[in-house]
Amino acid sequence: MNIEKTITIKEILLDKYDLFKKEMWHRVPKEMRKHIDDTVIKALSCGDISKGFREYMCIKCGFSHKIGFMCEGKFCNKCGRLYALKSAEKQYEKMLKVAHRHVIFTIPDELRNYFYSDRELIKKLQDGLNEVIRYYYSKGKNKYEVGIIAVVHTFGKDIKWNPHVHALITEGGVNKNNNWWTSIGHIPFEYLRKSWQKVVLDIMKNHRQDEDNKCIDISMPVLEFIGKIIQKIHKKGFKTVRRYGLYSRRSSKISQQIIHLYRFMRQRNIDELLKSKKENTINKNWKQRMIEFFGENP
Numbered sequence: 001m002n003i004e005k006t007i008t009i010k011e012i013l014l015d016k017y018d019l020f021k022k023e024m025w026h027r028v029p030k031e032m033r034k035h036i037d038d039t040v041i042k043a044l045s046c047g048d049i050s051k052g053f054r055e056y057m058c059i060k061c062g063f064s065h066k067i068g069f070m071c072e073g074k075f076c077n078k079c080g081r082l083y084a085l086k087s088a089e090k091q092y093e094k095m096l097k098v099a100h101r102h103v104i105f106t107i108p109d110e111l112r113n114y115f116y117s118d119r120e121l122i123k124k125l126q127d128g129l130n131e132v133i134r135y136y137y138s139k140g141k142n143k144y145e146v147g148i149i150a151v152v153h154t155f156g157k158d159i160k161w162n163p164h165v166h167a168l169i170t171e172g173g174v175n176k177n178n179n180w181w182t183s184i185g186h187i188p189f190e191y192l193r194k195s196w197q198k199v200v201l202d203i204m205k206n207h208r209q210d211e212d213n214k215c216i217d218i219s220m221p222v223l224e225f226i227g228k229i230i231q232k233i234h235k236k237g238f239k240t241v242r243r244y245g246l247y248s249r250r251s252s253k254i255s256q257q258i259i260h261l262y263r264f265m266r267q268r269n270i271d272e273l274l275k276s277k278k279e280n281t282i283n284k285n286w287k288q289r290m291i292e293f294f295g296e297n298p
Contacts (some may be wrong), residue, residue, distance in 0.1 A: 009077055009229065010173045012043055012222060020226045027118055027227065032222040035236045045072035046079060075233055087241070096147055096246065100172040101186055105129055106164040107200055114207060115163045119235045121203055123242075125165050126150040128199035135171055135195070136187050144173030144184060147246035152234075159228045174246060 017040060028036060045051050046066040057064040074080045105125070107115070115121045129150050137144040147170040157163040172183040220228075234240065 002201050010044065010046075011273060013040060013226065016222050016226060019043070024223050024227055028230070029119075030236065031080070032119070036230050036233050038048065039073060039233050040230065042071045042073050043076040043079075046073070046076045068078040069167050076217070091149065091241065092249070093134065094243075095149075095168075098181075100168045102172055103167045103169060104164060105163075105167065105196055111200065112163060114162055114204065116161050116231065119238065121207060122152055122154070122163055122234075123238070124203050125163065125200075125243045126152060128203060129165055129167055129196075130152040130242075132192065132195040132199060132243065133167070133169060133187070137184070137193060142182075144182065145176060146170045146173035146184075149247055150242045150244065152240045154232055154234070156180060159225075161228070161231050165229075170246065 019035075023155060025033065047070060049066055049068045052069045054069070055064055055066045070079050071077075072079050072083070074083050097291045107125070115125075129146055133146060133148055137146055149168040151166045151168075152163065153166060154161065154163045169187075171186065174180065175182045
């Protein structure tokens with residue numbers, strides 16, 4: 001029986017990364033090379049005892065066990081997963097307790113390489129998304145400020161370069177006329193499509209002037225594979241998650257207070273309604289009615 005050995009990304013990099021640098025390094029943008037090299041080397045040294053370790057010892061039998069320091073980098077398989085979980089928990093804690101809509105903003109195949117050679121354009125996608133949403137909710141008589149969390153992904157399930165933005169948008173906003181929370185409907189698809197097209201085309205114009213949970217099996221040469229996985233390394237300091245509107249640092253605390261007060265008032269009104277309904281349905285006897293009307297026990 002043939003049993004295929006599972007090969008980790010770390011093993012592939014240890015074996016072929018130097019060859020990739022020798023033969024394919026010219027394809028990596030110059031301004032990204034040092035950061036990518038530092039990031040990969042950092043991930044390869046994760047858990048390496050020679051780089052430092054913690055030692056645990058049993059005080060009874062004297063047995064000891066050493067655990068190498070973790071790199072805590074996003075590119076590392078182990079540390080990256082832990083980073084993603086912590087980041088998701090952090091975002092959830094800050095989210096308003098209201099309904100949200102998930103929208104994905106993509107760009108055509110023909111334009112994707114421009115965003116690979118100039119990573120600064122990726123932030124403009126996030127900012128452009130914010131402008132599309134903000135304009136829609138501010139053009140009517142009632143102007144609303146909604147909450148937006150924009151998360152950049154730079155690859156798809158087939159690990160090809162595919163920059164796109166996932167957005168979580170509150171299905172409601174603070175009415176700027178009275179600073180009160182109001183539930184509002186979703187944005188029409190046609191508006192989103194046309195507005196997003198304009199955003200992407202404007203980015204490209206200015207640049208020239210200055211399936212769910214399915215597993216996909218892909219075969220490719222090892223150096224091509226390494227090239228694709230290092231594409232996910234962003235520029236140093238780049239924020240893959242940006243918060244706008246009610247989720248911006250400026251508005252976050254205020255919006256939390258408004259939502260808390262809104263939910264409190266809504267629940268209080270419901271409680272009072274139920275209490276009133278219960279009181280009105282109680283069968284009162286003659287004694288109770290006399291006390292209610294005259295304030296005295298007969």
